[in-house]
Amino acid sequence: IKYILGTQTTPVIVSDASALTFEGYATLSYTKVINVSGLNLKGDINVSVDGDAAFTVDKTTITAEEGENGVVLTVTWSPTAEGNTSGTVTLTSTDATSVTITLSGTAGNSNPTIILEPTSLTFNADLGMKANQTIKVTGRFLTGPVTLQLTDANNVFKTSASALPY
Numbered sequence: 001i002k003y004i005l006g007t008q009t010t011p012v013i014v015s016d017a018s019a020l021t022f023e024g025y026a027t028l029s030y031t032k033v034i035n036v037s038g039l040n041l042k043g044d045i046n047v048s049v050d051g052d053a054a055f056t057v058d059k060t061t062i063t064a065e066e067g068e069n070g071v072v073l074t075v076t077w078s079p080t081a082e083g084n085t086s087g088t089v090t091l092t093s094t095d096a097t098s099v100t101i102t103l104s105g106t107a108g109n110s111n112p113t114i115i116l117e118p119t120s121l122t123f124n125a126d127l128g129m130k131a132n133q134t135i136k137v138t139g140r141f142l143t144g145p146v147t148l149q150l151t152d153a154n155n156v157f158k159t160s161a162s163a164l165p166y
Helices: 064-069
Strands: 012-015 019-025 030-039 045-051 055-057 071-077 083-092 099-108 113-117 136-140
Touching: 012 083, 012 099, 019 030, 019 071, 030 064, 045 055, 045 064, 055 083, 064 071, 071 083, 071 099
Parallel strands: 019 099
Antiparallel strands: 012 030, 030 071, 045 083, 055 071, 083 099, 113 136
8 A cells, every 4th residue: 555645653453345235045054255455554454354254254363574564364154044144343443543354154054955947847749659758867965866756657657867966
């Protein structure tokens, strides 16, 4: 940071973010980074996290030297349940104005889910003719293979697979 007029001597903390917003699923972890630097620091930059315990940082102290050179601070969000979380990261140093970064996160549920597209099929074929259609099967947070079971009282339908890997 350079000033065109005069010389800056006041300690300054600079962050490239004023807010971080996370979106994801409960029980998983997500990271974002903040570039932090300082000018004319008289001491280390202290890093504190307040609010929901789902938010953590990889450093609680940034040395004055690291601050002068610039450093990457990693914020991790690890929601434990579905819903909204909030917090702040605050950067402080002797005689410098503190910097606060607002944190927010929205977590969806991470229950195992199977999705079929489409959810039903309609066949239109003449007697003795074949008609093929496809169902797309996707899953989230599965813990094992998906078993396909076809219920067909007349024994005229077939599937191309009996299980899908996860």
